[in-house]
Amino acid sequence: MAQLKYKDSIYPVTTGSSVLETLLEHGQAIPNNCRAGACHSCLMQATSGNVPDAAQKGLKDSHKARDFFLACVCKPEEDMEVCLPDIEQLKFPAKVSQITKLSNDVVELKIKTQQPVDYFAGQFVTLWRDDELGRNYSLASLPGVDDELIFHIRLIPNGQFTSWVANELKVGDEIFVQEPVGDCFYTQGNPEQNLLLIGTGTGLAPLFGIFRDAIQSGHSGEIHLFHGGLNPSGLYLHDMLSAFAEQHSNFYYHPCVLKAEEGMAKNIVEGDLSKIVSQLIDKPAGWKSYLCGDPEIVKKLRKQIFMAGSNMNDIYSDPFVYT
Amino acid sequence: MASLYERLGGEAAVDAAVDIFYRKVLSDDRVNGFFDDVDMEAQAAKQKGFLTMVFGGPNNYTGKDMRDGHKHLVERGLNDSHVDAIVELLGATLKELGVADADIQEVADLANSVRDDVLNR
Numbered sequence: 001m002a003q004l005k006y007k008d009s010i011y012p013v014t015t016g017s018s019v020l021e022t023l024l025e026h027g028q029a030i031p032n033n034c035r036a037g038a039c040h041s042c043l044m045q046a047t048s049g050n051v052p053d054a055a056q057k058g059l060k061d062s063h064k065a066r067d068f069f070l071a072c073v074c075k076p077e078e079d080m081e082v083c084l085p086d087i088e089q090l091k092f093p094a095k096v097s098q099i100t101k102l103s104n105d106v107v108e109l110k111i112k113t114q115q116p117v118d119y120f121a122g123q124f125v126t127l128w129r130d131d132e133l134g135r136n137y138s139l140a141s142l143p144g145v146d147d148e149l150i151f152h153i154r155l156i157p158n159g160q161f162t163s164w165v166a167n168e169l170k171v172g173d174e175i176f177v178q179e180p181v182g183d184c185f186y187t188q189g190n191p192e193q194n195l196l197l198i199g200t201g202t203g204l205a206p207l208f209g210i211f212r213d214a215i216q217s218g219h220s221g222e223i224h225l226f227h228g229g230l231n232p233s234g235l236y237l238h239d240m241l242s243a244f245a246e247q248h249s250n251f252y253y254h255p256c257v258l259k260a261e262e263g264m265a266k267n268i269v270e271g272d273l274s275k276i277v278s279q280l281i282d283k284p285a286g287w288k289s290y291l292c293g294d295p296e297i298v299k300k301l302r303k304q305i306f307m308a309g310s311n312m313n314d315i316y317s318d319p320f321v322y323t
Numbered sequence: 324m325a326s327l328y329e330r331l332g333g334e335a336a337v338d339a340a341v342d343i344f345y346r347k348v349l350s351d352d353r354v355n356g357f358f359d360d361v362d363m364e365a366q367a368a369k370q371k372g373f374l375t376m377v378f379g380g381p382n383n384y385t386g387k388d389m390r391d392g393h394k395h396l397v398e399r400g401l402n403d404s405h406v407d408a409i410v411e412l413l414g415a416t417l418k419e420l421g422v423a424d425a426d427i428q429e430v431a432d433l434a435n436s437v438r439d440d441v442l443n444r
């Protein structure tokens with residue numbers, strides 16, 4: 001059985017248990033959230049022992065090189081000594097410059113950092129209210145075009161972070177940002193490839209940066225953006241995206257809702273999102289796909305698109321995992 | 324003479340085969356029940372390891388790994404008929420990629436050589 005050393009104590013790791021589980025079981029406070037290797041809240045650092053590859057999936061090379069790993073998916077095979085990285089080093093302050101309501105339950109938050117932030121459109125950051133409370137949000141902004149970092153935040157009833165955004169956060173307030181991560185972004189080098197972008201709810205946020213990045217980079221293949229909402233008011237950028245599609249001949253916007261409403265815009269299709277996608281894009285072989293938002297829908301679409309002939313390596317996803 | 328792994332085309336061949344093979348596994352009702360609830364990406368990585376092994380490539384699987392990795396599936400009813408189905412899908416994948424029958428047989432033999440470990444007997 002592997003032994004885990006943390007803060008001068010040694011804990012046995014039962015086979016199959018993660019570093020996070022082991023430390024929590026012993027009453028250690030380790031920040032965590034999704035417990036699935038997605039949100040990066042439980043970032044730790046190994047000071048001795050080998051880090052299993054699976055525990056570093058999705059981390060930046062510079063972090064891997066410093067033996068950072070995700071505690072929730074780290075199942076030690078041999079003894080390890082671990083610590084919490086100095087997370088303050090990875091955070092920087094920003095000032096809220098604008099908060100706009102985009103729909104009943106989605107706000108657009110714009111924040112400005114003192115120094116420019118290096119990121120790819122579509123990556124996500126952790127926004128911190130204070131030392132204790134942080135949540136992941138995808139970047140909807142495009143580096144080099146948007147001066148600010150832009151987020152689309154869906155207000156969750158009684159949600160800790162989102163209630164604070166809705167009720168307390170004001171223009172001029174300070175907020176802390178932990179550096180951008182994730183591999184869901186546009187990559188150059190294949191301008192003719194068709195792109196399939198599918199988002200539910202605020203899963204539109206990363207896609208909003210990704211397709212603008214593609215178009216700005218001169219992408220010539222077709223770009224199909226599907227946005228799924230429960231009802232028409234959930235399609236919070238409907239008018240802007242419809243207009244954008246008119247202006248760009250290779251960009252197609254497919255607004256979809258589960259429940260239609262009388263008088264809704266004519267381009268909105270009612271039905272199950274995955275069915276609408278499979279009817280319109282029946283042969284995604286050779287396409288690149290980006291799937292963001294509700295974890296169950298992302299999982300279902302990922303399988304559907306793979307089974308329809310797309311390479312696994314051509315499917316990127318950002319499930320908005322929550323606990 | 325080149326080794327089986329070299330004849331098949333090494334790692335590039337594994338990469339070409341893994342998506343086709345995994346797609347076949349997920350569409351086959353005889354075996355897809357065992358793969359229903361798993362994380363697809365993690366599973367694809369495991370399939371790659373498996374294909375590398377049965378292609379005669381570099382791997383460090385031990386009989387114990389095979390036993391431990393499949394124990395929970397044996398408890399859920401994994402038996403010879405499922406291993407037969409996997410070997411069949413493996414053959415169909417290689418045929419699709421234009422691999423010679425003699426090489427396909429060699430791959431099947433390698434897959435069959437771990438059958439007892441996989442089935443924990």
Ligand SMILES: Cc1cc2nc3c(=O)[nH]c(=O)nc-3n(C[C@H](O)[C@H](O)[C@H](O)COP(=O)(O)OP(=O)(O)OC[C@H]3O[C@@H](n4cnc5c(N)ncnc54)[C@H](O)[C@@H]3O)c2cc1C
Binds near residue numbers: 203
């Ligand atoms: C990689 C990643 C990127 C993300 N990007 C975005 C983004 O761009 N925009 C965005 O709005 N959110 C995004 N999220 C989700 C976000 O991080 C928070 O989970 C969400 O805002 C809720 O936080 P909260 O503190 O308000 O709610 P909490 O206090 O954490 O939760 C309150 C209650 O609501 C439930 N709950 C939480 N989220 C949901 C949900 N989505 N649907 C239904 N019930 C829920 C919880 O189970 C809990 O019972 C992302 C998540 C991940 C992992």
